[in-house]
Amino acid sequence: MIRTTLVVGALLLGVSAVVAQQDLVKQNQDTMKANAKNLGAMIAMVKGEKPYDQAAVTEGLAQLEETARKLPTMFPDSIKGMNPADSKYEVSPKIWKDKAGFHAKIEEFAKVVTEAKPKITDLDTLKANAPAIGKACGNCHETFRIKKG
Numbered sequence: 001m002i003r004t005t006l007v008v009g010a011l012l013l014g015v016s017a018v019v020a021q022q023d024l025v026k027q028n029q030d031t032m033k034a035n036a037k038n039l040g041a042m043i044a045m046v047k048g049e050k051p052y053d054q055a056a057v058t059e060g061l062a063q064l065e066e067t068a069r070k071l072p073t074m075f076p077d078s079i080k081g082m083n084p085a086d087s088k089y090e091v092s093p094k095i096w097k098d099k100a101g102f103h104a105k106i107e108e109f110a111k112v113v114t115e116a117k118p119k120i121t122d123l124d125t126l127k128a129n130a131p132a133i134g135k136a137c138g139n140c141h142e143t144f145r146i147k148k149g
């Protein structure tokens with residue numbers, strides 16, 4: 001009886017660990033979607049599709065900085081091989097094989113965002129700095145994200 005309880009307990013712990021990992025995968029996907037929403041809004045301003053909105057820009061840049069802070073711990077070994085559901089993208093296994101390379105991309109992204117943030121004060125400075133941010137996103141995706149299909 002005690003033995004059964006222990007086994008059931010261990011199984012339940014295993015289940016909750018998987019749930020936690022799936023939550024992390026989902027959180028990562030949500031972070032990436034928020035990045036796209038915020039950078040997308042800035043690009044729309046650059047293209048003149050939306051009026052320049054300093055509050056939205058400041059908030060968006062703060063979220064991107066937050067992403068840069070989170071990235072180093074977003075893909076622990078415990079979620080190796082796990083991918084977000086309903087996504088066109090998968091995580092490249094290179095994230096776990098080439099940790100130094102992955103961290104170099106994070107550093108590059110963090111640097112670009114941190115440097116751009118104080119410089120962006122109007123449409124002209126947004127135009128001058130937003131493309132470099134998009135490029136840093138793309139540089140990581142190129143190596144560490146896989147498009148399905």
Ligand code: HEC
Pocket residue numbers: 025028029032033035036037039064071084086087088089090091092102105106109133134136137138140141144145146
């Ligand atoms: C250091 C690496 C890295 C950086 C920097 C990065 N991403 Fe990602 N991104 C990934 C990985 C890995 C995935 C696939 C796994 C996932 O979605 O969690 C991804 C997935 C995505 C997705 C797909 C989400 C979905 O719907 O499933 C979008 C959109 C995205 N990123 C946007 C961005 C934008 C915009 C930026 C820059 C502001 C950015 N990312 C910066 C690594 C990165």
